[in-house]
Amino acid sequence: MSALARLAVDTGANVAPGQTVVVSAKLGQEELARAIAAACYDRGAHQVEVDYLDPYVQRERLLRAADEALGEVIPWVRERPGQMAEMRASWIGLSGPPAPGLLDDVDPGRIGRDRSALVEWARVVDRREVTWAIVPGPTPGWARTVFGDDEPDPLAALWEKLAGVCRLHEADPAAAWWRRSTELSGTADRLTEAGLDSLRFRGPGTDLTVGLIAGARWHGGGLTSVWGRDHVPNLPTEEVFTSPDRERAEGTVAATKPLLVSGRKVEGLRVRFAGGRAVEVDADEGAGVFRELIRRDPGADRLGEVALVDGSGRVGAAGLVFHDTLLDENAASHIALGSGFTDLAADEAGAARVNSSGVHEDFMIGGPEVDVTGTTRDGREVAVLVGGRWGL
Amino acid sequence: MSALARLAVDTGANVAPGQTVVVSAKLGQEELARAIAAACYDRGAHQVEVDYLDPYVQRERLLRAADEALGEVIPWVRERPGQMAEMRASWIGLSGPPAPGLLDDVDPGRIGRDRSALVEWARVVDRREVTWAIVPGPTPGWARTVFGDDEPDPLAALWEKLAGVCRLHEADPAAAWWRRSTELSGTADRLTEAGLDSLRFRGPGTDLTVGLIAGARWHGGGLTSVWGRDHVPNLPTEEVFTSPDRERAEGTVAATKPLLVSGRKVEGLRVRFAGGRAVEVDADEGAGVFRELIRRDPGADRLGEVALVDGSGRVGAAGLVFHDTLLDENAASHIALGSGFTDLAADEAGAARVNSSGVHEDFMIGGPEVDVTGTTRDGREVAVLVGGRWGL
Numbered sequence: 001m002s003a004l005a006r007l008a009v010d011t012g013a014n015v016a017p018g019q020t021v022v023v024s025a026k027l028g029q030e031e032l033a034r035a036i037a038a039a040c041y042d043r044g045a046h047q048v049e050v051d052y053l054d055p056y057v058q059r060e061r062l063l064r065a066a067d068e069a070l071g072e073v074i075p076w077v078r079e080r081p082g083q084m085a086e087m088r089a090s091w092i093g094l095s096g097p098p099a100p101g102l103l104d105d106v107d108p109g110r111i112g113r114d115r116s117a118l119v120e121w122a123r124v125v126d127r128r129e130v131t132w133a134i135v136p137g138p139t140p141g142w143a144r145t146v147f148g149d150d151e152p153d154p155l156a157a158l159w160e161k162l163a164g165v166c167r168l169h170e171a172d173p174a175a176a177w178w179r180r181s182t183e184l185s186g187t188a189d190r191l192t193e194a195g196l197d198s199l200r201f202r203g204p205g206t207d208l209t210v211g212l213i214a215g216a217r218w219h220g221g222g223l224t225s226v227w228g229r230d231h232v233p234n235l236p237t238e239e240v241f242t243s244p245d246r247e248r249a250e251g252t253v254a255a256t257k258p259l260l261v262s263g264r265k266v267e268g269l270r271v272r273f274a275g276g277r278a279v280e281v282d283a284d285e286g287a288g289v290f291r292e293l294i295r296r297d298p299g300a301d302r303l304g305e306v307a308l309v310d311g312s313g314r315v316g317a318a319g320l321v322f323h324d325t326l327l328d329e330n331a332a333s334h335i336a337l338g339s340g341f342t343d344l345a346a347d348e349a350g351a352a353r354v355n356s357s358g359v360h361e362d363f364m365i366g367g368p369e370v371d372v373t374g375t376t377r378d379g380r381e382v383a384v385l386v387g388g389r390w391g392l
Numbered sequence: 393m394s395a396l397a398r399l400a401v402d403t404g405a406n407v408a409p410g411q412t413v414v415v416s417a418k419l420g421q422e423e424l425a426r427a428i429a430a431a432c433y434d435r436g437a438h439q440v441e442v443d444y445l446d447p448y449v450q451r452e453r454l455l456r457a458a459d460e461a462l463g464e465v466i467p468w469v470r471e472r473p474g475q476m477a478e479m480r481a482s483w484i485g486l487s488g489p490p491a492p493g494l495l496d497d498v499d500p501g502r503i504g505r506d507r508s509a510l511v512e513w514a515r516v517v518d519r520r521e522v523t524w525a526i527v528p529g530p531t532p533g534w535a536r537t538v539f540g541d542d543e544p545d546p547l548a549a550l551w552e553k554l555a556g557v558c559r560l561h562e563a564d565p566a567a568a569w570w571r572r573s574t575e576l577s578g579t580a581d582r583l584t585e586a587g588l589d590s591l592r593f594r595g596p597g598t599d600l601t602v603g604l605i606a607g608a609r610w611h612g613g614g615l616t617s618v619w620g621r622d623h624v625p626n627l628p629t630e631e632v633f634t635s636p637d638r639e640r641a642e643g644t645v646a647a648t649k650p651l652l653v654s655g656r657k658v659e660g661l662r663v664r665f666a667g668g669r670a671v672e673v674d675a676d677e678g679a680g681v682f683r684e685l686i687r688r689d690p691g692a693d694r695l696g697e698v699a700l701v702d703g704s705g706r707v708g709a710a711g712l713v714f715h716d717t718l719l720d721e722n723a724a725s726h727i728a729l730g731s732g733f734t735d736l737a738a739d740e741a742g743a744a745r746v747n748s749s750g751v752h753e754d755f756m757i758g759g760p761e762v763d764v765t766g767t768t769r770d771g772r773e774v775a776v777l778v779g780g781r782w783g784l
Binding site: 041 | 412433437442446448453457458468471479
């Protein structure tokens, strides 16, 4: 517990003396939230505010609030990201799905219409105006979702798996993550230098071509805030990513892992893209909630991110579906519908091709059976990721 | 549980269809908070936000945040009352002390310097720009504080006592409270009409004269918001009160019940007033935290409220010290240091004599052995409360 808290504070958000920190947790994650607050004060934090979401109150809202209330963010919540940016604050979020079944009887349409992400927050992150990190926040409910009822102590088993993927067993986890962050940023630089015009994913059920923006950078590992503070926003992180051209995605893609959208399971997802838009959605389970998601706002049906994960990462090796995007997105290559990262574009013309939305929903499309090839701007075809290994 | 939730929502804050409601709870009060959220949606609330305070995070802050952080309220918290006023929102708070001993090793000076109340919130309440209510929020820790370890099921015993004082056993608790509210407001009107210039409290260790403001009203029972919504802010409520003259309090007073100041017990409190200011503080336990409280800001050592409670109320009859101001203040007559209620003044000259502060701390000075007499503006002495019975 305290090792994960220290990692979140010292390496993840890299909290500085005098900084104000907001910790976003769900009920059930109190112990880790408190350990993080303590670790923030160890670093000389000015104030630490822990903001708890009660999933049962959220359920009540989804079941019973007026339709027009669902898309509405309360003023002081809407203004907080901008105020945090002014303060050069830090934010630490604890990830993890809600208790199993909690939202099963909620109308997927209403889940889809509710705001889970904020346009205001996306803007602050995009401009690197805060230092931030998301780390896993284990709960008994999450442990049951992952391990079912067969495991005698599912919570201990989840902690053990998370300690592994978060490199907490290393002698110096912080050093291990700064090192991995450097590796990922090296891979991202090679991808940027390759000057790719498009990527093609091919595997069972998948033949998708994603257009890339001329000059757009790839990114991996840590970030640096506008005032120069290094931090590692996702722990664990094993991906390199860029924002694709919002108008160029063609073909069909099959998700290689189940995902949770607003707490509802989406399994066997298949999406067809044309002209950059998701035009057809099918799934073995949860197609409705996904269809609602992509109608949430005008940019919700276009891609904001394409990410590559090679076979050397710890998350894929754990061999589990965590049902949590932070972890599962680092197990395999993925794409995200919704908001992109304008700071990866080379210029204003490029930034105009990055997608904008209040949504950002990742889903896994990669794995050992899915090969990724690229076409460069001068027309050469190059192997990018074959059998889980880098081709460049 | 659900009866108390309904009382808080239907009678306390009197939540209206379409209203946004903020519920402030502490961890440990989740079940009641959720029942209140559900009851708000029963009334057609627009949105319900439950804001949880984690007493362990608060403890960490009190122990370890920088000195200058303690008096500082984070921007989005500071702006919330004004935004709630604009929305004509509703607020429901759950009272109750922190877990026994949680703050015992915290420097009382730091507790005193931390903001527990907000000037911004006091202003919104004073202007009646929200409908609001505070109800008790039982926790296992509170139950142990009240009953110690002798009671086999302290939480059940606390619920039983609270059900009694909250009139939940009546056939129609809401009707019972609207009736009691009318009674209290009748008593308040008689006190207003009596035209008192001062009150004198006399009993063991107490001989205190409190000056009143010419034309200032007494208030009891419910309130009406600026847009005309009746509500009953404190449940239970058994008091009638006014704001005294901030410059006129003379004599000594002994608290008749222990009180908690920022979670620390103050027992056997004795205060001497001169020229309206608390000039000497002594106590068997906790004098330090009380001395810090009255230095918190320039108005913290002057009276903002004087309240009378007769012997017919349910709280006094319960024969318990609840260690919670909401309940204990309704057991006996009391005074409060800190902010007063300018809306009780007759005019601007009167309002200027009402005290202003970020603090509002009640302490009990009444009981069957303490008699209260008044002196009218035309010099007559009248019995106000003798042996726990109204003299007028």
